[in-house]
Amino acid sequence: MALFTPGQRQLATAISRLGYVNPFQMERVELERQILGDQFSGPQAVWSLQLAAAAPDPNYQRIALLAGTLVRDAAGRLAEGARADERDVELYADAVLYHLFDAYRIELQQMIEAAHAGRPAAPVSFWRKFRDEVSRYFTPGGRQLGIGYDPCHMLACYFQLRRAFFHVFFFIVGRSPAAARLRSMVWESIFTHDLRRYQRSIYRCLGDVTTLITGPSGTGKELVARAIGLSRYIPFDGERGRFVEEFCAGFHPVNLSALSPTLIESELFGHRRGAFTGAVADRVGWLETCPEHGAVFLDEIGELDASIQVKLLRVLQSRMFQRLGDTAERRFSGKVIAATNRNLVAEIDAGRFREDFYYRLCADRITTPTLREQLDEAPDDLEHLLVMSARRVAPEEAESLATEVAEWINKHLGPRYPWPGNVRELEQCFRNVMIHGAYTPASTAKGTGDDWESTARSIRGGELSAEELLRRYCKIVHAHCGSYEQTAKRTGLDWRTVKKKLSE
Numbered sequence: 001m002a003l004f005t006p007g008q009r010q011l012a013t014a015i016s017r018l019g020y021v022n023p024f025q026m027e028r029v030e031l032e033r034q035i036l037g038d039q040f041s042g043p044q045a046v047w048s049l050q051l052a053a054a055a056p057d058p059n060y061q062r063i064a065l066l067a068g069t070l071v072r073d074a075a076g077r078l079a080e081g082a083r084a085d086e087r088d089v090e091l092y093a094d095a096v097l098y099h100l101f102d103a104y105r106i107e108l109q110q111m112i113e114a115a116h117a118g119r120p121a122a123p124v125s126f127w128r129k130f131r132d133e134v135s136r137y138f139t140p141g142g143r144q145l146g147i148g149y150d151p152c153h154m155l156a157c158y159f160q161l162r163r164a165f166f167h168v169f170f171f172i173v174g175r176s177p178a179a180a181r182l183r184s185m186v187w188e189s190i191f192t193h194d195l196r197r198y199q200r201s202i203y204r205c206l207g208d209v210t211t212l213i214t215g216p217s218g219t220g221k222e223l224v225a226r227a228i229g230l231s232r233y234i235p236f237d238g239e240r241g242r243f244v245e246e247f248c249a250g251f252h253p254v255n256l257s258a259l260s261p262t263l264i265e266s267e268l269f270g271h272r273r274g275a276f277t278g279a280v281a282d283r284v285g286w287l288e289t290c291p292e293h294g295a296v297f298l299d300e301i302g303e304l305d306a307s308i309q310v311k312l313l314r315v316l317q318s319r320m321f322q323r324l325g326d327t328a329e330r331r332f333s334g335k336v337i338a339a340t341n342r343n344l345v346a347e348i349d350a351g352r353f354r355e356d357f358y359y360r361l362c363a364d365r366i367t368t369p370t371l372r373e374q375l376d377e378a379p380d381d382l383e384h385l386l387v388m389s390a391r392r393v394a395p396e397e398a399e400s401l402a403t404e405v406a407e408w409i410n411k412h413l414g415p416r417y418p419w420p421g422n423v424r425e426l427e428q429c430f431r432n433v434m435i436h437g438a439y440t441p442a443s444t445a446k447g448t449g450d451d452w453e454s455t456a457r458s459i460r461g462g463e464l465s466a467e468e469l470l471r472r473y474c475k476i477v478h479a480h481c482g483s484y485e486q487t488a489k490r491t492g493l494d495w496r497t498v499k500k501k502l503s504e
């Protein structure tokens with residue numbers, strides 16, 4: 001008796017691939033289509049949070065049912081002594097992994113929601129059931145299949161996958177391809193582009209890689225940092241039936257632009273009593289309190305003083321540091337995530353940012369798209385993002401408020417408004433229109449004449465010289481993309497010319 005019929009083998013092959021794809025890439029949709037044929041609902045090219053009530057994705061549900069039936073049949077046949085070569089066993093093992101991930105989906109989700117609600121982590125209630133089920137599938141009827149498996153590692157991977165999906169899918173919203181690319185990049189930052197290799201070995205060392213997030217202000221850099229920081233691999237301790245750390249406690253954001261250099265050092269490295277005026281007691285810094293599977297988020301890294309850059313460079317190179325006023329060497333074992341809205345390459349050229357520090361930061365780079373870029377690709381996203389915003393402020397009237405605000409924006413700011421403050425500005429615009437019935441963009445309020453509205457008026461009136469037009473255009477584009485480099489790319493000018501125009 002063979003393990004699979006030809007149809008089942010085909011299904012198992014597709015499920016084996018599906019279990020390891022980046023869910024935010026098109027390959028997932030293609031595989032789902034291939035598995036479901038006429039049953040496929042879609043096409044849903046961009047997998048994003050929809051406005052309608054969060055009904056489970058019908059394609060996912062159908063495939064989960066198919067996978068369940070497939071593994072139960074195959075396990076029965078294996079127990080009865082069915083022939084299975086090495087490839088069959090691999091396909092079977094992947095289908096079991098897929099099925100069990102689905103079988104414990106709701107329990108894992110509940111653990112994440114409980115942690116977000118501030119409830120302390122309890123022992124994993126389904127651990128024994130899970131372990132027995134894994135053993136039953138991997139040794140069907142007591143038969144040894146030669147599958148190397150560790151239920152603790154499996155549970156740790158499942159929990160990490162669920163957390164990553166939760167923090168990426170539910171928090172980083174937007175239906176444009178740019179938003180989908182961002183979700184996909186964040187997923188890769190967590191698992192690399194090869195999930196199999198990650199789960200085999202790379203999960204142990206990815207914490208040593210620093211992630212650098214760049215993008216203009218208000219584009220969700222902190223959201224991205226949170227998604228990565230809260231989705232790290234956390235080992236499961238089978239003896240105690242618990243994860244070794246609580247994921248929610250392991251993310252420490254530090255806003256470097258809000259603190260003086262001494263305070264930054266004290267926050268990060270800690271200090272000894274008497275190390276500086278005001279240091280009345282010993283203090284433990286974030287690098288020391290950060291757990292091994294946690295992350296320190298250094299926001300506005302471009303603002304960092306050169307002397308602290310040197311100290312942090314040492315931490316990234318050797319993982320060692322000292323508290324201020326102390327000589328004892330201490331070890332940092334978490335992950336560093338850094339973000340900036342500055343162009344660090346231009347900062348290096350200007351002598352404000354150390355090149356060696358930059359090359360320690362940039363092993364894994366993510367760029368967040370501007371709101372304008374997202375709206376250019378998907379104009380309907382304005383209303384979609386407004387609904388998401390409205391749900392946080394006024395859930396009962398979210399849809400009608402969002403429509404009202406979208407109409408106001410189209411009438412008063414126009415569909416081409418550049419949104420220099422990005423999603424943060426959109427959120428503030430929403431609140432202003434909800435409260436006051438109107439919103440005044442900051443650039444217009446400043447009355448510099450450089451804002452898009454007055455420039456458009458001057459163009460209509462034929463009032464601008466070519467020089468002045470170029471200068472204003474550079475300012476508008478720069479406000480939109482936030483860096484000389486991007487402005488140069490958009491305008492086709494050299495970045496030095498852009499810089500000159502902006503300083504005129």
Ligand SMILES: Nc1ncnc2c1ncn2[C@@H]1O[C@H](COP(=O)(O)OP(=O)(O)OP(=O)(O)O)[C@@H](O)[C@H]1O
Pocket residue numbers: 171172173174179215216217218219220221222223224299340341368423424427
């Ligand atoms: N893709 C997105 N999906 C949902 N909300 C978003 C997105 N991008 C930004 N936001 C929202 O916009 C606001 C600003 O986001 P965030 O603080 O992460 O931006 P930032 O890039 O870190 O800004 P800054 O550089 O000023 O620190 C937050 O309320 C965040 O929830």
